Structure formats: C-alpha cells, structure tokens
Amino acid sequence: MAVLAATPVVANEYEPAMAAFLNDNIRTWAQDPILVSAIKAQNDVTAGYDQATIDQMDTTWRAEVGAAATPTITPVIENPAADFLRTQVEASAGQITEIALMDSVGLNVALSGVNSDMWQGDEAKYQQTYSVGPDAYHFSEVELDDSTRTYQVQISMTIVDPDTGAGIGAITVGVDAETLE
Numbered sequence: 801m802a803v804l805a806a807t808p809v810v811a812n813e814y815e816p817a818m819a820a821f822l823n824d825n826i827r828t829w830a831q832d833p834i835l836v837s838a839i840k841a842q843n844d845v846t847a848g849y850d851q852a853t854i855d856q857m858d859t860t861w862r863a864e865v866g867a868a869a870t871p872t873i874t875p876v877i878e879n880p881a882a883d884f885l886r887t888q889v890e891a892s893a894g895q896i897t898e899i900a901l902m903d904s905v906g907l908n909v910a911l912s913g914v915n916s917d918m919w920q921g922d923e924a925k926y927q928q929t930y931s932v933g934p935d936a937y938h939f940s941e942v943e944l945d946d947s948t949r950t951y952q953v954q955i956s957m958t959i960v961d962p963d964t965g966a967g968i969g970a971i972t973v974g975v976d977a978e979t980l981e
Contacts, residue, residue, distance in 0.1 A: 814942060831962065832884060836959065847905070849907075854907065855919070857919065860918070861873060865914060882912065886912045888973075895975055897976055904969055924938055936967075951977045953980065
C-alpha cells in the first residue's frame with residue numbers, strides 16, 4: 801500500500817484583506833455602466849478575432865510602449881472608461897496602483913495607465929475570472945510590479961452584463977500590498 805505525502809498548501813496571507821477590499825471597494829464600482837458599455841462595445845468588434853489577430857495586436861502594443869506614436873495604446877488609455885478607472889485610482893488615496901479592464905477575448909478595453917501588453921488572455925487574472933464564470937475572482941501573490949514600482953497584489957473579477965447575468969469581460973485592480981492589513 802502506497803502512502804502519499806501531501807505538501808501543505810499555505811494560503812496567501814493577504815487573502816482575507818484582499819477579499820475585504822474586493823467586497824468593500826471594488827464591487828461598489830466595478831459594474832458601473834461606463835465600464836459595462838465599454839466592454840460590450842469592444843466585444844462587438846473583437847468577438848470574432850482569431851489568435852493570430854490577437855497576437856499581432858499584442859506585438860504592436862509591445863512595440864508602442866515608450867514610443868512617441870501610440871495609435872494602438874492611446875484609444876485604450878484615453879476613453880471615458882479609462883477616465884473612470886483613473887478616478888478610482890485617485891479616490892483610493894494610494895491604495896490602488898493600477899486598473900485594467902478586459903474584454904471577452906482578454907484584450908485591454910481601458911487602462912488607468914499604460915501596461916506592458918495588450919493581451920491579458922494568457923494570464924491568471926483573465927483565465928481564472930472571465931473564463932471561469934460570472935462569480936469568479938482571482939487573488940494574486942504579492943509581487944514587485946515593474947510598471948508601478950510597488951509591491952502589489954492583483955484582485956481580479958469577472959464583469960457581468962446586468963441584463964443577462966453572463967460574464968462579458970474582467971477587471972484587474974492592482975493594490976499596494978502594504979495598505980492591506
């Protein structure tokens with residue numbers, strides 16, 4: 801008879817604080833009609849994109865980061881939904897470091913600031929939210945974020961169409977880990 805030894809799983813020590821932040825803060829504004837309509841509008845355009853198209857958009861985005869001309873990035877950071885996201889960052893008094901809104905294929909819809917890539921569909925923040933279902937959320941481990949230069953956690957959740965209850969995209973909120981106690 802074989803005996804299997806299990807390695808104990810240590811939960812993210814920030815998980816209770818992250819859950820409280822999700823419920824007390826993010827859920828209060830993440831389903832705002834500005835964000836829902838932005839995702840729905842982009843889904844109308846990107847729903848038929850194949851992986852080659854998505855990869856090309858991601859490659860183009862990466863090439864534009866730090867460049868003078870940013871025709872792919874600019875529409876994502878200069879729109880009403882991005883303005884709304886920046887308002888949430890500002891209102892958080894330093895707790896929120898960044899916010900990314902994604903469509904049904906994992907492409908950026910709106911950002912509070914420029915990030916490193918266009919396609920989030922290959923990352924846990926998308927795969928463990930939108931791909932899972934309307935009630936899904938994901939908490940990352942604490943990491944040093946290159947773009948914000950802070951130790952942060954990412955709190956992600958599925959964005960739902962209020963009319964149908966179906967998932968339409970996802971949101972990721974970067975939170976300064978030192979503010980979660």
